[in-house]
Amino acid sequence: MQKDVLQKTSPFPTTGDSALQTNKVLRNTYALLAATLIFSAVTAAISAWIDPPRMLALVATFGALGLIWFVLPKVQDSAAGIGVVFLFTGLLGFGLGPMLAHYASFPNGATTIATAMGGTGAIFLALSGYVLTTKKDFSFMGGFLFVGLLVVIGFMVVNIFLNIPAMSMMISAAIVLLMSGLILFDTSRIINGGETNYLRATTSMFLNILNLFTSLLHLLGIGNSD
Amino acid sequence: MDNIWVKIGMAAVFVFMAWRLFPAAKHWLEHGPRGSSKEWLNVSILLAAVVLFVAFLMSVV
Numbered sequence: 001m002q003k004d005v006l007q008k009t010s011p012f013p014t015t016g017d018s019a020l021q022t023n024k025v026l027r028n029t030y031a032l033l034a035a036t037l038i039f040s041a042v043t044a045a046i047s048a049w050i051d052p053p054r055m056l057a058l059v060a061t062f063g064a065l066g067l068i069w070f071v072l073p074k075v076q077d078s079a080a081g082i083g084v085v086f087l088f089t090g091l092l093g094f095g096l097g098p099m100l101a102h103y104a105s106f107p108n109g110a111t112t113i114a115t116a117m118g119g120t121g122a123i124f125l126a127l128s129g130y131v132l133t134t135k136k137d138f139s140f141m142g143g144f145l146f147v148g149l150l151v152v153i154g155f156m157v158v159n160i161f162l163n164i165p166a167m168s169m170m171i172s173a174a175i176v177l178l179m180s181g182l183i184l185f186d187t188s189r190i191i192n193g194g195e196t197n198y199l200r201a202t203t204s205m206f207l208n209i210l211n212l213f214t215s216l217l218h219l220l221g222i223g224n225s226d
Numbered sequence: 227m228d229n230i231w232v233k234i235g236m237a238a239v240f241v242f243m244a245w246r247l248f249p250a251a252k253h254w255l256e257h258g259p260r261g262s263s264k265e266w267l268n269v270s271i272l273l274a275a276v277v278l279f280v281a282f283l284m285s286v287v
Contacts, residue, residue: 058232058236062239065243069246108287111287112287115286116283119279119280119283122279126275127272127276136268138265139258139259140258140259140266141261141269142254142258142259143254143255145254146247146250146251146255147255149247149251150244150247150251153244154244156240157240157241157244160236160237161233161237173280177276177277180272180273180276181269184269184272216280219280220283220287222284223285223287
């Protein structure tokens with residue numbers, strides 16, 4: 001859960017944004033998203049193979065958070081921002097490695113991971129496709145989604161110390177719903193002109209997909225009784 | 227995750243994350259557009275479909 005949405009652009013669709021500009025942002029966002037997903041998958045595979053110490057994976061994840069919070073806002077309007085986005089997604093992929101190795105060690109592990117990947121892709125394509133074809137505005141969900149994120153983060157902090165499996169499952173289920181809502185929200189903001197920076201749009205979408213995948217993997221791992 | 231200091235570190239990161247999110251949440255709650263009941267019903271149907279799909283995946287695995 002690393003979504004930072006302190007965005008400088010207007011959160012509401014601005015009049016006067018041309019369809020050409022919107023299509024350009026949309027095209028660049030999905031192109032960069034595809035490239036960063038592939039890159040992240042490669043770093044995740046490398047990490048799962050070499051099986052680094054858990055602390056190293058945590059440092060990689062925290063490093064990615066530092067990039068998105070402190071570095072990306074400074075370079076998001078320049079070409080250097082593309083490198084930062086790739087570094088950010090690569091670090092997050094690397095941080096995912098130990099989790100993937102853990103699930104792969106289960107008897108049905110490879111199937112679980114593949115199902116989570118396929119499910120994530122299906123959910124993302126279906127929800128994004130719905131917004132792109134209907135062009136509906138989902139910006140009204142903003143308050144609900146951000147408050148939901150705060151509530152879930154609160155429960156996550158508590159569960160770090162209590163370590164209750166049922167609460168962990170509920171948190172994962174809530175994150176799946178929140179990330180699905182955020183996919184609708186972020187896609188709507190792109191096509192309705194509320195987001196004009198494709199680097200910010202890409203990082204938001206990437207985080208939605210990553211969090212959706214990890215939560216779905218957790219739920220499927222619970223569902224897999226092995 | 228047995229090390230208490232790792233737990234404390236992770237909790238601190240999450241708390242920082244929440245602190246960064248709070249202004250955006252406040253902004254959207256105060257100034258964001260309000261959805262109609264029809265729009266919320268539409269969202270509910272979409273999220274219910276996601277829930278059903280995830281339940282199906284859990285039954286398959």
